[in-house]
Amino acid sequence: MREIRADASRRTPTLEDVAKAAGVSRATVSRVVNGSTTVDPRMRHQVTKAIETTGYIPNAAARTLVNGRTGTVALVISGSDGSADQLFRDPFFGRIAGGVLRHLRSRSMHPTLMLADSGQARQEAVDFVRRGNADGALLVSTHAGDPLPRLFVDAGIPAVLFARPAVPVPISFVDLAHAAGAALAADRLADRGCRRVVTIAGPADLPAANDRLAGFQRAMERRGVPYVEVARGNFTTDSGERAMAELLATVPDADGVFAANDLMAVGALRVLHEHGRSVPDDVALVGFDDSEPARLARPRLTTISQPVEQMAERMTAILLDHLSGATELTSVVFDPELIVRESA
């Protein structure tokens, strides 16, 4: 005997129904529902009771239609064409989602997930917001030259980017001080006395990867190591293995390795082990990200952590500011941290 469950016959109750049941006007019910203070306590009580007995719940579409707000933001994951599956297996994504969710829910808002991995998908993401399905967009862009930020800016949609845009686009963003993080790694290696240092860098078209590489090289130079052999990977474990094998062939007496992410570091670890090098005794190894694999590896990886959840929360906060009228662009760069474990 619950009113909540709609009998096949009975439509779901509307403001009108509540008004009738309470013997007041729709406007008054609306006021009560929206917490207006200018309502007679007695009426408020009547209405509250009527809401209860009718099982009334406001209709979101009707509200949106009149006040233009949806309470939804699009969380757009940008990926190069077809990289979808790869992307979602990456815990990085989950951490972002978690941070976004935490911030939104305190405002009774919700994220709608979208994947923008093709021209069509990108356009659909833009249209989704243009149709008024969402108030704004959170853009997670992992690859360079991504047209996504431009698309949203041109459409005049409030949006915030996770990661600095590869090409200049007038958009707010949050990012990590990648170079500073790499410098932390360099210092760690130098402090341990490593002199024959090599590095596994990320894709050359990714700003974050280049920042890490440049930051590492600069820091090593400061520490008296002018040249660092570089091999490129693409942030996967396999590519890390290949790069490490290459490096070992070129610099057999390497005593320190900096991998631009943990996955590649894990690959390097495997190759080092196969070649009989002990980590950290023969060669010290530092990763980047402080992801799950870093914690699980044997030896546990010394690495650079990024506060992904916090960054995601901040990104969300900035978007909400824009939604409530803030017009000037904001960019926040977070500081990474050295996490010392066993590998260096």
Add this chain to the structure above:
Amino acid sequence: MREIRADASRRTPTLEDVAKAAGVSRATVSRVVNGSTTVDPRMRHQVTKAIETTGYIPNAAARTLVNGRTGTVALVISGSDGSADQLFRDPFFGRIAGGVLRHLRSRSMHPTLMLADSGQARQEAVDFVRRGNADGALLVSTHAGDPLPRLFVDAGIPAVLFARPAVPVPISFVDLAHAAGAALAADRLADRGCRRVVTIAGPADLPAANDRLAGFQRAMERRGVPYVEVARGNFTTDSGERAMAELLATVPDADGVFAANDLMAVGALRVLHEHGRSVPDDVALVGFDDSEPARLARPRLTTISQPVEQMAERMTAILLDHLSGATELTSVVFDPELIVRESA
């Protein structure tokens, strides 16, 4: 000079505007927009042109208000209180999201992410759908006695569950044949000649965990190993370490281990290594899930795979069936697969 970008002054164009520009009625424009076939080609052309020049895009709220459909489904991640962060770091979640997304996007639909980790959050998830923010719900329930499924069923909301409900609830679901998967692990161990077999089970209040344990025990019995020592973990690496240490104390000559998930298997691996046991030579080890850590471990983990993406896709398909009127409950149980790598 793009019409798309709304000048501060100009409102976004409506059907009315397009109708005026094309010299036809709103109804005709609506027909064209919705692909009605009963429209004169010439008019259609007029309208199409007008849509282009005005930069018209339909308003979702207005549509929803009249036809009752949102094109959105809620993707509700259920967690015990406060387990949010833990949950989103788990790639399992990302894989589900990926599968859901893939199926939805082909229907021009989208998932809205919700976390139901408290009584209040659960109620909000239900209300979200009741307000007409979504057409139905996808429920990912990871813990036993979860009140979530019941809540949705009682509210009369179309919903499908990922994982069999712990208590009987009339709801459609997809699940894995956990017992069969565990039997695969048992057979692998038995085939290698393991006789002193132990297992690290999951939480006792989780149906999936119990199914795996029971399936494993039954299969070992069939293979002539009537007794298997059991230690309980909670699916984390740490708990796997503790359980393995325990087991090693009780059964020092163990030659085979089945861990109910990969994370615990990785923990076991570490302890085994510390105790000087070589894997797989001294003791064979099988995990469950075929997650990233299984691929990254050294030695690489032999494990049982679940087709998470496929399951998520199917779950979504079932929900869409319900949304288009299918009324009878559906449950689909997927078969796991043995993935042979190095650890057994």
Add this chain to the structure above:
DNA sequence: CTGAAAGCGCTAACAA
């Protein structure tokens, strides 16, 4: 095949 008009459920002036 096309147009006129009646809502969908709600909010926000504006009056009373």
Add this chain to the structure above:
DNA sequence: TTGTTAGCGCTTTCAG
């Protein structure tokens, strides 16, 4: 403080 009323933008009979 409350009620009346005019839309929000769209779909869908129902006539023509």
